[in-house]
Amino acid sequence: MRHARAYGLAGLAALVVGAVAFAQSTAVPLPEETPVESAPLEDNAVAELAEAEWGDVTRGQTLAGACAACHGLDGNGTDRSIYPSIAGQNEQYMAHQLALFKSGERVNAIMQPEAARLSPQDMRDLGAYFATQEAQAGIADDGVVDSGPYEGMAFYEIGQQLYRRGDTAREIPGCMACHGPTGAGMPGPSYPHVGGQVAWYTARRLEEFRSGTTTERDTHLFDVMHTVAERLTDQEIQALASYMEGLHPRPDAATRAQMARLDGTVEVPTRGGPGATGDAVEIEAEEIPAGAPGAPDVEPQDPPQPETGTDAETDTDTDPTTEP
Ligand code: HEC
Numbered sequence: 452m453r454h455a456r457a458y459g460l461a462g463l464a465a466l467v468v469g470a471v472a473f474a475q476s477t478a479v480p481l482p483e484e485t486p487v488e489s490a491p492l493e494d495n496a497v498a499e500l501a502e503a504e505w506g507d508v509t510r511g512q513t514l515a516g517a518c519a520a521c522h523g524l525d526g527n528g529t530d531r532s533i534y535p536s537i538a539g540q541n542e543q544y545m546a547h548q549l550a551l552f553k554s555g556e557r558v559n560a561i562m563q564p565e566a567a568r569l570s571p572q573d574m575r576d577l578g579a580y581f582a583t584q585e586a587q588a589g590i591a592d593d594g595v596v597d598s599g600p601y602e603g604m605a606f607y608e609i610g611q612q613l614y615r616r617g618d619t620a621r622e623i624p625g626c627m628a629c630h631g632p633t634g635a636g637m638p639g640p641s642y643p644h645v646g647g648q649v650a651w652y653t654a655r656r657l658e659e660f661r662s663g664t665t666t667e668r669d670t671h672l673f674d675v676m677h678t679v680a681e682r683l684t685d686q687e688i689q690a691l692a693s694y695m696e697g698l699h700p701r702p703d704a705a706t707r708a709q710m711a712r713l714d715g716t717v718e719v720p721t722r723g724g725p726g727a728t729g730d731a732v733e734i735e736a737e738e739i740p741a742g743a744p745g746a747p748d749v750e751p752q753d754p755p756q757p758e759t760g761t762d763a764e765t766d767t768d769t770d771p772t773t774e775p
């Protein structure tokens with residue numbers, strides 16, 4: 452693989468030199484679609500992940516330099532219109548997605564070669580590092596809907612209603628049950644951080660889940676979201692994505708420490724302290740205690756137990772990285 456990569460770089464250099472020479476001789480621009488060179492797929496990347504240890508934040512930070520050009524060193528993305536945010540994502544979810552890219556089960560021409568050079572331990576280290584980073588949020592769309600079933604509501608309110616309560620009549624569970632009131636997700640593999648994520652990316656992921664089609668071999672996590680998303684309309688997907696982009700992704704330092712499973716030796720960055728709100732953010736997440744009116748009535752599958760300090764290494768039930 453080292454060789455393949457060396458050839459890849461040599462090829463790229465030749466391409467650049469050639470392109471410069473070409474550009475000097477004529478004014479014709481380069482073709483837009485330069486061929487993507489992808490590293491060979493590694494069949495067992497997901498299975499190998501189970502053998503890696505819980506990620507090391509300091510090591511992850513060193514490795515994160517390789518991600519910075521696109522995702523930014525803090526994971527918030529150098530251009531929100533092109534790159535999803537990975538700041539605040541939980542350790543296991545990120546490691547699992549990286550393994551899926553590496554094995555080619557999750558198809559993406561940009562991320563596949565990035566993931567291909569990571570060892571399982573690198574993936575978990577990166578996950579631990581990005582879990583300590585604070586996700587930025589955007590602004591939700593508050594334009595008023597002028598027709599259809601949600602006439603008169605602000606666009607983001609459609610998303611807010613679904614996010615908090617779902618739609619019982621149509622068997623759509625509230626997203627909050629699994630992704631938390633602030634979109635921070637839950638410590639554990641299955642419940643990714645979604646608050647503040649760029650809307651285009653959230654919408655596309657929801658469309659993928661709704662379609663029910665995946666190239667992942669073990670579909671049990673995908674299927675959870677397929678069941679959630681299968682009845683959503685296009686309008687609801689866009690409204691959810693807008694609401695979630697504006698959702699304050701501000702778990703307090705203790706929660707973030709738990710998500711990164713820090714042992715107290717590494718400081719978790721805070722901005723403004725617990726309960727602080729962002730600057731340009733419109734949505735204030737509402738804490739709705741379980742069982743209260745309006746609380747989600749859907750039990751998450753494999754419910755996580757953040758309070759009792761779920762131990763991922765022993766909690767194989769909820770850990771896709773340890774399941775075949
Ligand atoms: C050349 C640009 C680029 C680089 C470098 C890059 N990424 Fe990405 N990454 C992307 C793009 C684009 C996507 C969106 C893929 C898609 O559309 O599904 C993405 C998606 C991801 C996702 C999925 C996010 C989610 O919520 O599902 C993760 C995780 C990720 N990248 C982690 C990393 C890590 C860790 C590194 C460094 C080792 C890295 N990326 C380097 C461009 C990049």
Ligand code: HEC
Nearest residue numbers: 624625626629641643653656672673675676679691751752
């Ligand atoms: C029963 C638990 C559960 C509920 C309820 C739920 N989710 Fe999820 N969600 C998951 C799981 C599990 C995954 C990870 C799927 C995977 O690994 O493929 C996920 C993944 C996602 C992702 C992908 C995140 C990323 O970074 O790629 C988005 C977006 C998302 N959910 C949005 C929603 C929305 C919107 C709702 C409400 C309409 C919702 N979820 C309700 C469990 C849930």
